[in-house]
Amino acid sequence: MATLTMSLVVLFIASLMVFYTSSGMLFEIKTGNNQLYQSKALEAARGGVEHSMAWLVNGSNTSSLAWVTDATGPSGTNQKATAASFPSTVSDQTIGDHAVAVSLWRNSAVPTILEVSATASGDASATIRQRIRLGTTTVSTSTPNTLNIATVAPIVINGGLSGVTGTPDVYPSTAGGAAIVTSSTTSSQIDTGHLDLHGGTISYGAFAGTAWDYIFPDVTKAQMKAAADYQKIFYYDAAVLPPSPWHQSIGTASDPVILIFDIGAGCPKVNGSVTIYGLVYYGSSCADNGWGGATIYGSMVADMSITKLNANAEFSGWSVNSGTGTITLPPTITTTTAQTFAKLAASWRDF
Numbered sequence: 001m002a003t004l005t006m007s008l009v010v011l012f013i014a015s016l017m018v019f020y021t022s023s024g025m026l027f028e029i030k031t032g033n034n035q036l037y038q039s040k041a042l043e044a045a046r047g048g049v050e051h052s053m054a055w056l057v058n059g060s061n062t063s064s065l066a067w068v069t070d071a072t073g074p075s076g077t078n079q080k081a082t083a084a085s086f087p088s089t090v091s092d093q094t095i096g097d098h099a100v101a102v103s104l105w106r107n108s109a110v111p112t113i114l115e116v117s118a119t120a121s122g123d124a125s126a127t128i129r130q131r132i133r134l135g136t137t138t139v140s141t142s143t144p145n146t147l148n149i150a151t152v153a154p155i156v157i158n159g160g161l162s163g164v165t166g167t168p169d170v171y172p173s174t175a176g177g178a179a180i181v182t183s184s185t186t187s188s189q190i191d192t193g194h195l196d197l198h199g200g201t202i203s204y205g206a207f208a209g210t211a212w213d214y215i216f217p218d219v220t221k222a223q224m225k226a227a228a229d230y231q232k233i234f235y236y237d238a239a240v241l242p243p244s245p246w247h248q249s250i251g252t253a254s255d256p257v258i259l260i261f262d263i264g265a266g267c268p269k270v271n272g273s274v275t276i277y278g279l280v281y282y283g284s285s286c287a288d289n290g291w292g293g294a295t296i297y298g299s300m301v302a303d304m305s306i307t308k309l310n311a312n313a314e315f316s317g318w319s320v321n322s323g324t325g326t327i328t329l330p331p332t333i334t335t336t337t338a339q340t341f342a343k344l345a346a347s348w349r350d351f
Contacts, residue, residue: 140333256325286304
């Protein structure tokens with residue numbers, strides 16, 4: 001009997017130990033499940049926040065947001081994005097087994113600070129909030145730029161023409177094409193005198209503004225000056241004076257150049273049987289410009305009136321030559337405004 005009694009006592013104690021151990025294991029399992037459910041809920045809420053911020057990155061989405069007064073949001077906010085401007089594809093999401101409700105808030109006094117609040121509900125619930133700052137930045141895009149001088153008339157003048165003596169010639173690029181293109185709107189401002197146009201025409205009122213903008217619409221003078229290498233682009237002004245008279249032949253039929261005498265460089269004579277393949281630009285008035293026997297295959301562009309064009313100068317449109325008429329210009333810089341998007345440090349909240 002004593003042995004039986006002791007055996008029963010030992011069995012009872014062993015059963016209690018097994019029950020206690022099993023109870024602890026069940027508690028650990030429940031605790032682990034709770035942590036798993038909570039982690040899933042947090043990750044679902046995080047996904048809702050990240051999806052909303054990805055939607056906000058698109059500047060057009062942000063600019064279309066509309067706001068209503070609402071005091072039920074997170075502390076420091078008093079406006080909520082309307083349902084129409086914050087679509088249900090963003091505000092009502094399903095991530096895993098969790099429904100995620102997202103709302104967008106801001107303080108009307110600081111409209112560039114937005115707060116995203118996402119709540120996931122399922123086996124467990126979790127809420128995450130993140131503040132973000134909206135701003136703008138300037139973005140510059142560079143694209144290649146070229147000039148085909150075959151499309152430019154042999155003479156381009158921003159103003160009038162008079163005092164032509166000697167026997168200068170103009171050969172248009174095509175038979176009957178434009179020999180002179182001018183901003184002047186009346187023929188009285190263009191007196192060709194002894195200038196032989198060789199069947200070419202005069203295009204009046206062809207452009208408004210400067211001849212520079214007409215020829216180089218996407219390049220500033222500062223950009224052109226910075227690109228000057230004095231091999232393909234020659235740029236002279238008051239800071240870098242040109243040789244005067246100009247006696248240097250430059251460019252070839254397959255490699256045309258740009259020769260610029262900007263304001264301050266004067267209007268140096270181009271003579272001495274000089275041959276230039278490319279485009280010659282004058283920014284200053286050429287009131288007393290003698291040309292000698294200069295020959296320009298391409299174009300002569302003047303941003304002021306020419307009151308003296310004499311001797312045996314010859315201006316031939318580019319198409320009378322073989323080879324390319326393409327000149328590489330400084331790249332076109334396009335400046336646009338883009339929206340910036342940044343998370344505010346230490347603004348993340350999860351609970």
